[in-house]
Amino acid sequence: MTRLLAPAGSPEALQTALDAGAEAVYVGLKGWSRGGARGELDWEELAAAVRRAADRGAEIQVAVNTIPKPAERAALFAAIPRVLALGVRTLIVNDVGILAVLRRRFPELALTASIGCGAQTAADVAFFAELGAAAVVLPGTIGPAEAAACCQIGGITVEVMLHMVEEFLLLGKCWMPSYVHLKPTALPGGLPDAMRQTGSMKRGGVGACFRICQQPWELTTEDGQRESQLFPSRQLSRLGDVAGYLAAGVGVLKLQGRSLPPALLGPLVARYRRALDAARAGEPGPEAAEPTLPDQWTVVGR
Amino acid sequence: MFELTTSISNLRHLRASDLGPYDAVYLGNIYCRRYEGNLLERPAELREAVGLVRDQGKRAYLTTYAAPREDALPVLRRALEAAAGAGAEAVEAHALGVLKLVHDEFPGLSIHAGNFANVYTDAGVEVLERYGVSRITPNYELTLDEVDAIAAGSGVPLEVLVHGKLPLGVSESCILLEYEPTWGVRCPDLCQREVFLHREDWALKSVGTGILSGRDVCLLEHLPRLLTAGHRHFRIEAVSESPAYRRDVGAVYRDALARALAGDVGLDPRWSQTLGAHSKVGFCNGFAFGKSGMEYVSPGR
Numbered sequence: 028m029t030r031l032l033a034p035a036g037s038p039e040a041l042q043t044a045l046d047a048g049a050e051a052v053y054v055g056l057k058g059w060s061r062g063g064a065r066g067e068l069d070w071e072e073l074a075a076a077v078r079r080a081a082d083r084g085a086e087i088q089v090a091v092n093t094i095p096k097p098a099e100r101a102a103l104f105a106a107i108p109r110v111l112a113l114g115v116r117t118l119i120v121n122d123v124g125i126l127a128v129l130r131r132r133f134p135e136l137a138l139t140a141s142i143g144c145g146a147q148t149a150a151d152v153a154f155f156a157e158l159g160a161a162a163v164v165l166p167g168t169i170g171p172a173e174a175a176a177c178c179q180i181g182g183i184t185v186e187v188m189l190h191m192v193e194e195f196l197l198l199g200k201c202w203m204p205s206y207v208h209l210k211p212t213a214l215p216g217g218l219p220d221a222m223r224q225t226g227s228m229k230r231g232g233v234g235a236c237f238r239i240c241q242q243p244w245e246l247t248t249e250d251g252q253r254e255s256q257l258f259p260s261r262q263l264s265r266l267g268d269v270a271g272y273l274a275a276g277v278g279v280l281k282l283q284g285r286s287l288p289p290a291l292l293g294p295l296v297a298r299y300r301r302a303l304d305a306a307r308a309g310e311p312g313p314e315a316a317e318p319t320l321p322d323q324w325t326v327v328g329r
Numbered sequence: 330m331f332e333l334t335t336s337i338s339n340l341r342h343l344r345a346s347d348l349g350p351y352d353a354v355y356l357g358n359i360y361c362r363r364y365e366g367n368l369l370e371r372p373a374e375l376r377e378a379v380g381l382v383r384d385q386g387k388r389a390y391l392t393t394y395a396a397p398r399e400d401a402l403p404v405l406r407r408a409l410e411a412a413a414g415a416g417a418e419a420v421e422a423h424a425l426g427v428l429k430l431v432h433d434e435f436p437g438l439s440i441h442a443g444n445f446a447n448v449y450t451d452a453g454v455e456v457l458e459r460y461g462v463s464r465i466t467p468n469y470e471l472t473l474d475e476v477d478a479i480a481a482g483s484g485v486p487l488e489v490l491v492h493g494k495l496p497l498g499v500s501e502s503c504i505l506l507e508y509e510p511t512w513g514v515r516c517p518d519l520c521q522r523e524v525f526l527h528r529e530d531w532a533l534k535s536v537g538t539g540i541l542s543g544r545d546v547c548l549l550e551h552l553p554r555l556l557t558a559g560h561r562h563f564r565i566e567a568v569s570e571s572p573a574y575r576r577d578v579g580a581v582y583r584d585a586l587a588r589a590l591a592g593d594v595g596l597d598p599r600w601s602q603t604l605g606a607h608s609k610v611g612f613c614n615g616f617a618f619g620k621s622g623m624e625y626v627s628p629g630r
Contacts (some may be wrong), residue, residue: 034421094449096475123425124452145447148399150426157429158456168501173399196498196540197396200445202470203540204499207531244526246504246535252512256526259502 028317029273029280029302030185032088033296036285041064041076045083048300051087053081053119055285056110059095059103070103070109077114087114092121092141100125107133121199128160137161142188143199149176164281166198167263169189178276184277187272189265190295195240196265197256203239225314261321266298269307272314278313284320291320331561334488336568336574337393339366340374343381348556350579351565353388355421357408358568359443365517369393372403372411378567382499391438394423394550395445395499395539398593402430404621409435415592419463421448432460439463443489443609445559446495450487454483464488464562472552473617477558486562491548492578493566494534494541495615495622503537523569525610532576532610533622537571544613544623552585553594574607 033049035041044052054076055067068076073089080087089110103125110118111133118136120126122142129138139162140155141145145162155163162184165174169187178185193291196203244255265272272280280303282295301313333351337343337357347605348354356378357369368375368391375391382389391412394401405427409420413435420438422428423445431440441464442448442457448467457465464487465572467476478602514522520537527533532543548555554564565582567575583601588595593629606610613623621624 032538097450097452097478098449100452122447122449122453124448124450124454127456128452145396145424145445148397148402148424148426148429151424152426154425154429160474161495162562169398195500195504197500197501199447199497200396202468202495202616202622203469203533205616206497206533206542207621209616211620239531240529244528244533247525248512250522252508254508254511258504258505262409320359 028179029278029284030301031296031299031309032279033292034282034285034287035076035292036068036069036287037287037289038072038075040285040287041079042293044161045080045085047293047296049085049296051078051088051117051279052063053090053281053285055090055104057127059091059093059106073110078100080205081114085153086117087115088119088139088175089115090119090141090294091125092143094122094125100128104124104128104132107136111135119163123269126155126160127158133141139164139186142166142191145199149180152177152183152185156180162186162279164188166193167265168193170276171268171277173278175275178278184278185276186281187265187277188281188283189269189272189299191258191263191283193263194260196197207239259281266302266310269299269302269312271281271301273306288322295320331556331563331590331609332388332483333563333565333566333579333581333583334390334588335565338364338568339368340371340378340381341366343378343620347572348382348385348387350576350583351387351389352416354382354443356382356417357389357390357392357411359392359423359445359619360536361503361520362394362401362404363517365521369408371409375408376415379412379417388419388505389417390419390441391416391417391419392443393423393427394425395425395443397427397494398501402427406430409438413438418591421466427630428457428460428462440446440485444469444490445499448479451479451482454485456477458483458485464489466564467566470616471557472619473554473558474619478580479495485562488562489548490546490566490615491552491555491562491563491582492546494543495546495566495613497533497542497622500538500540504535505537518581520569523609527542534569536594541566541569542613542615542622543610543626545604545608545611546615546617547608548579548614548617549585549600549604549623550596550612550627552582552589556586556589567608570607577603578607 030050032051057067119139140160142164164186176179240258246254336355358364358367367475379389421441421443423443444466524535
């Protein structure tokens with residue numbers, strides 16, 4: 028049965044997502060999730076979130092999708108038993124090495140290869156299946172036909188990020204921010220000398236990638252052409268394709284936006300809930316405009 | 330002994346290039362399927378290119394797309410068949426699915442994991458070792474100390490970018506296409522122009538669907554350190570550069586590496602003159618020293 032997986036960056040957002048019909052909600056664990064502290068829960072909040080979701084028959088998934096350095100990895104692994112003790116069984120990770128080690132050390136975990144792992148093809152999905160991932164996230168740029176090819180790979184659930192900001196450079200393949208700025212910051216709850224590389228989207232950041240791609244640039248050519256250049260980005264919505272993804276065999280419809288305030292998150296989740304219910308019933312999708320979030324919900328707000 | 334590599338996208342650039350300074354060439358363009366004469370899309374030309382490289386006594390490697398979609402996989406299979414049949418020795422895989430595909434279907438080809446494969450840690454190396462990779466280019470965000478640590482704990486040789494434009498990202502769309510009408514230039518000629526993006530003192534280079542550093546990574550002064558750490562595979566990233574750049578920069582590094590390996594750590598002033606003449610917006614060290622990628626750190630600092 029295809030499930031709807033919503034984001035939550037706060038206890039209030041979690042409640043909103045559950046109320047709007049999410050069957051699973053992913054949250055960041057403070058200090059370990061790409062996207063930064065604005066969208067992370069502390070331990071107390073995480074424990075409450077698991078209880079609240081369980082009361083609704085929903086699941087909490089935890090994103091630990093930074094790539095800690097070897098010395099910091101011990102602190103991450105030391106935290107996993109505590110995550111398990113709370114009842115969490117699904118972690119979202121961003122690195123093949125971390126995924127493999129977690130798989131070996133904590134076989135009770137279901138591990139999701141995050142969108143930052145860069146999977147786009149059936150061959151990529153097969154790689155992550157072989158590695159032992161329980162699920163892999165494809166970007167919403169992958170349409171139902173391509174997703175269907177990915178779903179042919181056995182032993183792994185295919186998730187698609189149906190609502191997301193499509194930036195100019197692909198997630199997981201962008202080092203533009205750290206080329207311009209790199210600011211080491213203390214790692215909450217980590218080793219005393221552990222530092223996160225704020226500015227690196229793979230290594231996590233405190234909610235900051237410095238919006239390099241949102242700045243106006245001057246484009247020049249060798250023969251003197253000068254243009255004002257913005258890197259294109261757009262809000263990608265696949266509301267109208269929900270039935271197609273279900274037919275393709277996609278197991279999870281995922282929405283991006285751990286920084287979304289409840290007032291924006293609720294209507295977004297509710298629209299996809301209605302579309303999923305209609306598709307499951309074989310009925311036409313709801314007469315709703317493609318969900319459009321405000322312009323300020325940009326690259327840093329996802 | 331060491332190996333100096335570079336990358337060339339098409340037959341035209343290959344024919345115009347002096348490969349003298351290099352030991353091996355990565356053939357193909359990783360950014361765009363529509364790139365002019367992209368060898369990944371043209372098996373017959375790829376076979377000819379492999380032959381041209383091998384006839385010069387060099388090793389031919391095939392590179393592959395940084396972020397392929399499903400429809401590119403049959404094309405890559407044909408390129409792999411052509412390259413293997415013509416005597417290419419290795420394939421550089423950036424996408425993990427392609428890496429698995431080469432491992433499963435082309436056992437005669439060595440596998441190099443490219444920088445877009447995102448190997449950040451020793452744990453990542455361990456995973457790729459299961460697929461028989463014979464070389465890894467770690468993610469360029471790593472510092473040299475981190476690269477050294479991975480190399481020390483692994484049996485897989487690492488390839489280090491020592492000079493050229495640092496790849497900073499790949500896109501599925503092209504920012505140059507919108508200029509077709511105003512410039513009067515059509516794809517695939519658009520990205521044959523040298524295009525830079527500037528803001529304040531920041532500079533990037535656009536290759537349409539890819540973004541590179543505007544400044545040239547330069548690790549010339551740090552070659553003795555790299556050799557002492559045991560590295561022997563070095564790359565000049567010149568995919569968007571002229572044949573003259575490829576020839577002159579390669580010659581500098583060939584000379585500097587040979588001398589450093591012989592214990593001569595001095596810097597010939599002519600080297601910096603040559604590199605400076607080919608640099609449009611200056612030098613940087615990439616992420617080698619834990620700074621932002623565009624900074625340049627002199628060895629004395």
